[in-house]
Amino acid sequence: MNNDSIGSFNIRDYLREDMFPHFLCPGCGHGIAMRALLWAIHELGIANDNLAIVSGIGCSGRIGAYVDANTFHVTHGRPLAFATGLALSRPDLNVIVITGDGDCLAIGGNHLIHACRRNLNMTCMMLNNEVYGMTGGQASPTTSPTRFTTTSPTGSIEPVFNACDLAAAAGASFVGREVTLQTPALKNLLRQAIAHDGFSFVEVISDCTEIFGRKNDLGDSPEMILSQKGSMRPEFYGNVVDQPFRPNPMKTGVFVDIDRPEYGSVYRDHVKNVQAQAST
Amino acid sequence: MRAVGQLQNLQGNHACAMGAIAAGCRFFAGYPITPSSEVAEKMSLELPRVDGIFIQMEDEIASMGAILGASMGGAKVMTATSGPGFSLKQENIGYAAGAEIPCVVVNVMRGGPSTGLPTRPAQGDIMQSRWGTHGDHAVIVLAPSSVKEVYEETIRAFRLTETLRVPVLIIYDEVIGHLVETVELPVAEAIESFSRKWATGAKEGFKPYAETDDMIPFMARPGDGYRAHTTGLTTSESGFPTQNPDEVERIVRRRLKKLDHHADAIESFEEIDCDDAEIVLVAIGICARAAGRAHQQARRKGLKVGLFRPITLWPFPEAAFRRAAKKAKHVIVPEMNAGQLILEIDRLIHGKNRPIGLNRIDGEVIEPATILQQIEALV
Numbered sequence: 001m002n003n004d005s006i007g008s009f010n011i012r013d014y015l016r017e018d019m020f021p022h023f024l025c026p027g028c029g030h031g032i033a034m035r036a037l038l039w040a041i042h043e044l045g046i047a048n049d050n051l052a053i054v055s056g057i058g059c060s061g062r063i064g065a066y067v068d069a070n071t072f073h074v075t076h077g078r079p080l081a082f083a084t085g086l087a088l089s090r091p092d093l094n095v096i097v098i099t100g101d102g103d104c105l106a107i108g109g110n111h112l113i114h115a116c117r118r119n120l121n122m123t124c125m126m127l128n129n130e131v132y133g134m135t136g137g138q139a140s141p142t143t144s145p146t147r148f149t150t151t152s153p154t155g156s157i158e159p160v161f162n163a164c165d166l167a168a169a170a171g172a173s174f175v176g177r178e179v180t181l182q183t184p185a186l187k188n189l190l191r192q193a194i195a196h197d198g199f200s201f202v203e204v205i206s207d208c209t210e211i212f213g214r215k216n217d218l219g220d221s222p223e224m225i226l227s228q229k230g231s232m233r234p235e236f237y238g239n240v241v242d243q244p245f246r247p248n249p250m251k252t253g254v255f256v257d258i259d260r261p262e263y264g265s266v267y268r269d270h271v272k273n274v275q276a277q278a279s280t
Numbered sequence: 281m282r283a284v285g286q287l288q289n290l291q292g293n294h295a296c297a298m299g300a301i302a303a304g305c306r307f308f309a310g311y312p313i314t315p316s317s318e319v320a321e322k323m324s325l326e327l328p329r330v331d332g333i334f335i336q337m338e339d340e341i342a343s344m345g346a347i348l349g350a351s352m353g354g355a356k357v358m359t360a361t362s363g364p365g366f367s368l369k370q371e372n373i374g375y376a377a378g379a380e381i382p383c384v385v386v387n388v389m390r391g392g393p394s395t396g397l398p399t400r401p402a403q404g405d406i407m408q409s410r411w412g413t414h415g416d417h418a419v420i421v422l423a424p425s426s427v428k429e430v431y432e433e434t435i436r437a438f439r440l441t442e443t444l445r446v447p448v449l450i451i452y453d454e455v456i457g458h459l460v461e462t463v464e465l466p467v468a469e470a471i472e473s474f475s476r477k478w479a480t481g482a483k484e485g486f487k488p489y490a491e492t493d494d495m496i497p498f499m500a501r502p503g504d505g506y507r508a509h510t511t512g513l514t515t516s517e518s519g520f521p522t523q524n525p526d527e528v529e530r531i532v533r534r535r536l537k538k539l540d541h542h543a544d545a546i547e548s549f550e551e552i553d554c555d556d557a558e559i560v561l562v563a564i565g566i567c568a569r570a571a572g573r574a575h576q577q578a579r580r581k582g583l584k585v586g587l588f589r590p591i592t593l594w595p596f597p598e599a600a601f602r603r604a605a606k607k608a609k610h611v612i613v614p615e616m617n618a619g620q621l622i623l624e625i626d627r628l629i630h631g632k633n634r635p636i637g638l639n640r641i642d643g644e645v646i647e648p649a650t651i652l653q654q655i656e657a658l659v
Contacts, residue, residue: 016509019520049505054349065509065520070502072352073511074345075375081337081345082352086502088333089307090353093502111345114338267333274328 006039014038014048016068023062025133027213027221029206032180033127034063036204037096039183040191052093054083056108058134059208060100060127077107080115080124087122091264094194095122101142102132105161109141115199116170120263123193123200126163129208137211148215167201168256174200175256179232180207181225182252192254198262205232205250287464292457293360295427296386296450297322299434300358302471305384306332307355309346311339311365314398315454316388319360340365344372344385351381352510354476354501356438360386362454363396366405366412373447374413375512380445380489380497380535382476384437387449388457389565391643400643401454403565406620409451410594416532418539420448420546421594423564427461433591436548439474444542445496451593453616455566455645479506488519489531495538539595547600548591553579554604557586559655560611562601562625562635564593567614567646574651583659596624605629610658614638614646 004010015038024031041051051069055061057076064071070093074082079097087095104112104126115124131149132138138151139158146155168175174196178186186204193200207213207224218224235253290298296319300308308327310320320336327334333350337343340361347357361369366387376383389405391397405412409421420440424433433450441448479486479498488508489497500506513521514528522528539546552575554560559578561571568589578585588604590597605611605628613622613635625635638654640646 048507049503052353052502065511069507070500071507071509072349073509073513074348075371075512078341078345078372081342082349084335084337084342085307085309085346085349085351085355085357086353087349088335088346089350089355090502093353110338111342114342267335271328271331278329 009039009042011035011038014041014068015066019066022066024059025210027207027209027224028059029129029180029204029221029225030059030063030127032183033125033186033204033206034066036180036183036186037125037190038067039187040194043187043191044194046094046194050093052086052090052095053098054079054086054095055098056100056103058100058103058132059129060098060103062134064098077103078111079103080108080111083122084115084118084120087120088264088267091121096194097122097124099124099126101126101128101130101163102140105141105163105166112167113170116167116172116201118263119171119173119198119260121198123190123196123202125190125202125204127204127206128163129206129212131208131212133208133211137208137215147212149212162250163203164201164255171260172201172256173198173258173260174254176201176254177203177205177250177252179205179225179228179252181229185252189254192257196257198260287462289460290427290431290463291318291460292427292430292452293318293388294322295431295463296360296434297326298465299431300384300438301326301330301332302465302468303435303438304356305358305438306330307347307350307357308332308359309335309337309343309350310359311337311343311361313340313362313365315390315457316360316362316386318457319386319388340368341372344369347383348372348376348381351383352502356382356442358384358386360388362388362390362398363392363405364394366408370412373419373449374415374417376447377413377417377419377535378512378514379510381447381510382441382445383447384434384441385447385449387451389451389453397643399454401566401616401645402641402643403453403567403616404620405451406564406593406615406617407623409449416536418446418535419594420444420446420539420592422448422450422548423591423593424450424452425456425565425568425589427456427459428463429591430456431463431465435471440546442476443474443496444538444545445477445499446538453565479504487517489515489517491517491530491534495534495541543595546592546595547597549597549600550587550589550591551600551604552587554586554588556584557604557607558584558609559658560586560588560605560608561651562588562590562611562613562621563615564590564621567616570646570648571614571651573648574655577648577652578655583655585655596628598628601625601628609633611635612638612651612654614651616640616646
């Protein structure tokens, strides 16, 4: 069985194979998210040369290095800031930011809301595994209450961010969420996000089996992924099912998809106007 | 009204912006902060006129990140800030130093620490400009002391950062930033062109940090087909992270030695009447102007006084200073801090008389009369 290809998509066309074996733990969902991302890129026909991946610090930040493209692994929390400079000055590139729940919502939270507000053309894929995995399993802004981490050894007491609600409230013109188990759906979501003209935010519910899962007795990776799916409700179901059996399911799907002026083209029009006024 | 090739009254901060544009800067990201905001304001007006990009970011850190993103995309970039903002930018300055990303960062110095004296001048960031970001790293720091020099040094900052791939910081105190002087700016054609060392050769097997004779690696421009990896992690020549001690040592050493290798291009200083000087004044920024005046007055009185002014502050022009201070019995260091530049001077004249510090930390400038008094007290 060849796991490398799906139709015309062969993941090896998009990987730096000499970088393998990769550093991700067994059972980590990040690799599935990366596959979905590269699959979407393939379907959109984006050339590796024109693909720019900007990532932050953490497990999510490291996966950019495996992609055979222009890859920038920048400082903690700042990939959206770096990507803003890159995307604004190089509109010919397809800029994709890969970030995590800590990188994006904690240290980088300010950049997230302003990137949403500005609506510069790029896609932000946030891998949410509820934990700082790279540093050994500390609590993040998405760690569910009562969960055990190395900095919440008696159970987390902090409220969480709903990243998609946050992005939508801040003005992101495309917002969606998917679980890694639904890989084709995740691919389709990312494909829509990348094709969208403006700032797109995609939250991927990933799993940290080795650290977060083990500490919270959540079972192995298949168990974790299945329970994630169980706690999600696709957007198109509306409110008709699963109440009151699952009172607080998170939604998956596309939550925002609106046309709003893209910042880069607004800026370029502005420059033209300024120059036209100066010459008259 | 293009403002080149003619006499005009310019503020230091505006001269910085004009110098940047003359040098080819086409991307500026900034955040409002006194007393540097005029740099951003001028850039917001001028950049769109030359197809450049100005963006006001959400914070200082984002401004620094955005210019590095744009620089990695190929643009000549700058940001400007002051004390608290300079502190916030340090981590990303370290990224630029590690990944060798060209950028110019302007710090208009105000009183500190913390919010300190936002509208008052100081020179308290002399050491921070050299050692602000963590770890062993190379940066170049330029310290102009007139409006004309701000313009010229900003152009030189771009030449250095683009050709050497080292972050270049420009520091000057609030007085220089807001000082209005009559300057004649050169016509654009008079500015010697320069460009980054872009990768143009074989794409197969390209190593973004391969060692070269001049110690400056070829930079891959996204879209040119090299598909390089850039990271703040310590890398091997391949651009990918390494923890191999030999590889780590080699790349860290190369980045540091790069400055020695190009010392001739980097070094810049002004030396007046030091040949026979028994007293040498060492100062930067507005203190160098006051010291210059005190030096003139002292010479009129027949006192053997010289002035040594580092224009490239870091790396400090060590050999030139040692030559200048060869005959000096005393070295006076007037500076608007509690004693920073004097630490370097003390290190360099070690074994001779200890340098004498003239310090002011009350938000006011050091006046020529104060320096002259100190000179007269020594003879």
